[in-house]
Structure formats: structure tokens, C-alpha cells
């Protein structure tokens with residue numbers, strides 16, 4: 286049993302959640318910075334950390350109130366008791382991570398609670414445990430975000446094996462870069478998905494890198510370059526370019542996931558990370574024969590603190606604890 290206050294601040298969302306037993310979300314507040322970074326066409330790290338500093342107290346206050354948590358500093362207050370405070374401690378932007386980790390450590394110290402540092406990708410993995418339907422260990426995970434494209438064998442909580450990752454750009458990054466080429470707003474994923482509606486996905490034959498390789502690696506930089514060359518060679522209707530790019534990007538993910546299923550024999554697949562919000566990907570992966578796919582609700586795909594709380598519950602149960610000297614790590618590896 287646990288009630289955990291969780292904080293996510295690795296990139297451009299300030300998230301605070303209260304979660305019970307790793308699956309029941311009592312509150313999940315996210316303050317997005319998208320509108321602030323949009324004018325620059327991407328996340329500006331220095332602005333992101335300042336914005337986290339500005340937002341975190343109010344976001345946390347709202348999350349605690351909504352969950353009905355007892356105020357540890359006020360003896361006459363009533364409500365739920367917290368068991369731990371958790372925060373993402375990497376990977377991510379250092380300035381942004383520092384805000385969440387320092388805030389969480391301070392709360393934990395003054396409230397006399399344990400502090401639990403959480404790996405951001407482990408958070409994404411646990412987003413499929415929120416709610417009623419969850420995979421059974423071991424399972425396969427396709428992690429697709431702005432910084433990661435990975436196939437991970439999940440044997441047990443905190444026991445993961447990396448089966449394959451991208452050699453260059455992450456798939457979300459390629460959506461963001463191609464959106465810029467097509468003059469579509471940041472973040473590129475939702476913009477391209479919208480622009481692709483009504484477009485012809487067969488109009489351009491963009492590459493599916495490494496498709497016939499046995500390895501479970503990905504490569505997305507060639508796809509971005511192919512779009513650049515298509516534009517240089519005269520382009521075409523933006524909807525066709527967006528639809529053909531999206532088709533190629535998603536096709537590659539499905540091909541590699543099918544290979545991973547065949548190679549590992551694992552038939553349960555978790556689809557997690559910001560790109561898991563992509564409709565075409567959800568549809569295509571969901572249609573794979575003989576595979577049971579677990580996808581988080583849309584609100585738990587993009588960065589949020591509920592998923593950090595879900596992972597923190599498993600760490601709490603395993604006795605994992607940080608301390609007042611814990612420092613975030615921008616390049617923290619999962620395995």
C-alpha cells in the first residue's frame with residue numbers, strides 16, 4: 286500500500302500527481318510550456334527551467350488539494366497521509382530536472398518522508414499500469430518519445446534489457462524536425478498527425494530504414510533527409526508529404542515490434558511515450574495478430590507525473606530510496 290506524491294519536470298511539462306498503489310490516480314496536474322516554446326520552434330532549456338520554478342509550487346498545491354492529502358505541517362488538518370515523495374531524476378534537461386528533484390527532496394525532508402528518484406523511461410513503462418488493465422511480466426515495450434526510440438524487454442520491475450534503440454534521431458524528434466521542414470507548429474507529432482488527415486500516405490515512397498535487418502535497431506535521420514530532398518525537388522501537397530512521412534515513420538515501428546515479438550516470443554506489448562498518442566500507431570500496433578497491446582490513455586502518453594508515481598510505487602515496495610544528496614543525471618541510462 287502506498288500514497289505517493291510524484292513530480293515530473295524533465296522537459297517542458299511541470300507535472301505533479303498523487304497516486305495510490307501505483308494504479309489509482311487521485312490527482313494529476315500538468316502545466317504545459319508548449320505555448321511558451323512554440324515561438325522558438327522547440328524547447329529552450331534555460332526558459333524551461335525558469336518556467337518550472339515559476340509553476341511548481343502552484344501545480345503541487347493544486348495536486349495535493351485535489352487528492353485530499355492531509356497537510357503534514359498542520360496538526361488539525363485531515364485527509365490522506367502520504368508515504369513518499371518521488372521525482373524524475375533523469376534523463377532530461379539538467380536545469381529542469383533540478384527544479385523537480387530539489388523541490389521533492391525538500392518536501393520529503395520537512396515532512397519526514399522517504400524520497401524516491403525515478404528514471405523517466407521507467408515512468409513511461411509504468412504508464413500502462415495505471416487503471417484496470419495491465420500487462421503481466423515479462424512483457425515487451427516499445428518506448429517512443431522525443432528523446433527515445435527503444436524496444437525493451439521488461440522482465441520484472443527494475444529489471445530491463447535493451448533489445449534495440451535508435452542509431453540517430455528518436456522518432457518523436459523526427460516528427461518535430463519534419464514538422465519544422467513543413468512549417469508546422471511545435472510539437473511536431475500532433476501537427477503532422479493533423480496535417481496528414483486527408484493526405485495520400487502512398488504519394489511519396491519514403492524509406493523504412495533497417496527494415497530487413499535482424500537487429501532491432503532504428504534509424505530516423507534518413508527519413509528526415511528524404512523529406513528534405515522531396516521538398517527540394519518540388520515537394521507536393523503538404524497533406525501528402527505529412528501522410529507519407531507519418532506512414533513511413535509508423536511502419537518502421539510496427540515492423541521492428543513484430544520482429545521483436547518473433548525473436549523474444551513475448552506476446553504482450555506495451556506502447557509508451559509521447560508518440561504513443563499517435564492514432565495511426567495505436568491502430569496499426571493494435572491490429573498485429575497474436576499480440577496483446579497495452580496503451581496508456583492519451584493523458585498518460587505525454588510527460589506527466591502520474592506515470593512517475595506508478596513507477597515510484599514499485600520502487601517504494603522494493604525499498605529503493607534516494608537521500609538528501611541525490612543529484613539528477615541528464616543522461617541516466619535505464620539499464
Ligand code: KG4
Pocket residue numbers: 296429430431432433456457458460461472473474475478558559560561562563564586587588
Ligand atoms: O514522452 P514525451 O512527452 O516527452 C519526451 O520524453 O520526449 O514525448 C514528446 C514527443 C514529441 O516529440 C512529440 O512530437 C511526440 O512525442 N508526439 C507525437 C504525438 N503526440 C506527441 N508524435 C506523433 N504523433 C502524435 N500524435
Ligand code: ZN
Pocket residue numbers: 405409430431558559587588
Ligand atoms: Zn517522456
